[in-house]
Amino acid sequence: MADPKKPRAAFAPWDRRELPGSFSVEETARKVGNYKWIEMKLFEALGGWVATVPELDVKMRLGTHCYHHAWHAELWHKRLPELREMNPDRLTKPANDDIVAFVDAMTEPEAPELTIEKLVGVYRVLIPHKIAAYTYHLNNTSSITDAPTQRSLRFILQDEYDDWRDGEMLIQSLLETEEEVQRAARHQAKLESLMIKAGGIAGPGSIGPVPATAGEAVA
Amino acid sequence: MKKLMTSQELARDGRFKRVPVQARALDRRMSPKEKDAAAGKKIAPRNQFSPEHPDAPDRARSLMHGIFVGEIQALEGAGRTCWDFEAGDGTNGTVPFALKLDMARQCWDEARHCEISVKLSEHMGTEIGEFGESAFLFEAACNPDPILRLAGVNRALEGLAIDVFNTMKMFGDTSGDPVLEFCEDWMLADEVTHVKMGSDWLRKGTENDPERRNRALEFQKVVDKLFSGGGFRGDDDASPIKLARRFRELAGFDKTEIDEIAHLSQEALEEARARVGGAYGS
DSSP: OOOTTSOOOSSOTTOOOOSOOSOOHHHHHHHHHHHHHHHHHHHHHHHHHHTTOOOHHHHHHHHHHHHHHHHHHHHHHHHHHHTTOSOHHHHOSOSSHHHHHHHHHHTOOOSGGGHHHHHIIIIIIIHHHHHHHHHHHHHHSOTTTTHHHHHHHHHHHHHHHHHHHHHHHHHHHHOOSHHHHHHHHHHHHHHHHHHHHHTSTTSTTSSSOOOOOHHHHHO | OOSSOOGGGOOOOTTOOBOOHHHHHTOTTTOHHHHHHHTTOOOOOOOOSOTTSTTHHHHHHHHHHHHHHHHHHHHHHHHHHHHHSOBSSSOTTOBOHHHHHHHHHHHHHHHHHHHHHHHHHHHHTOOTTSSOBOOHHHHHTTOSSHHHHHIIIIIIIHHHHHHHHHHHHHHHHHTTOHHHHHHHHHHHHHHHHHHHHHHHHHHHHTTTOHHHHHHHHHHHHHHHHHTTGGGTEESSTTOSEEOOHHHHHHTTOOHHHHHHHHHHHHHHHHHHHHHTTTOSOO
16 A cells, blocks of 8 residues: 555656647737637637538538537637736737738638638638647647646647648548639638738747847847 | 528529429428328328338438438528627617627537538438429518527527438437438537527527517517427427427426427427318328
């Protein structure tokens, strides 16, 4: 039987978690507000598109994924008060005007023959950028002080990987001609450019520290 | 993508055949009584949806197809409610964030119901497009007032789904089809949740607006009566689709409201009888 009086280390030898993290409480709250905003825009769009796509398998997948992103928005909504933002609506906002322009362009396709464009915007541009930003956040926040955010990020990332794969496979199954491949590529390039302008789903710094400007570097 | 689309714009592949709701009701495979009435024959008394009835296989397959297209439209309607209204305090055309989350959850549930229905349709020997599709459910989901939309879809039509699924579950039990019974029971659980969402949001959304509540309840009543389908859904044992009182209570209906639906169904039955000149069985 183990000796109940024997001292043990607070951290087991295999527990390598560290205190330091890259983000303050305020910075984390700002990012989480941006995440909630983009998740909302995504689930709203997926829900709206369900009625506009004729392909039955796509229709049902969009309905399923709609809920995944709504749940992510709910997780971020609940996290905000824990980050001292008692009015979650205040920080539920886009990172900048460029990400609004990206969402506007992504949600523009409406006609039933534009399923490829709808899917490309979500599964070849937005979701890969979400995975990038969430992975950066997961790997750079403190695994002790900010463990609740990390836990949400892990659940969310699992959904993102699964949905990304689903969406990519739907796109591959829809691309049958050279013209359709070109359509997909053109739309992806257009949206990717807008996302680059935005700096990612949480603005500049979404996947790494923002490089200092020349003036700041000198100072 | 614009807000507030119409039922004519619903996207479908080539297998689906859109028909007016009346044509669906008069599909002779679905309604032998109407066929006999049109031929001037005396119609047999109404009978419960039972495996012994000679029309049971066709009626069950037709009902399954109707459930399938209803699930697609319920999915589309919930999805549009996510899109059509901005999140806000519930005034000026906005809806609370929590209502949007409920609609997203309903999207997932309805998507699974579509999947279940496709597989059950194959199991029962029918296929997509064998019967026509009327867009009646989605039309209720086009109401520009989100509270009226939920009253019409979640309380009236999803309420009807409670009655239909409960009947199909019993049909699965009495016909010795455990797959049908199992699936209908699971879908029934989801429908109770969806109707409860409608009941909860109707109450919350009209707390300080009795006039809006009255309009929502009136809209629900219109939809309820319209889809009492000539009285095929009712409170007595002879009704093909039996009003599922216990499940409706779980979903937030009180006894008076359920009595009223029973009354509307009875009225619809009387009107159907009058239309076929007394040939309709009693």
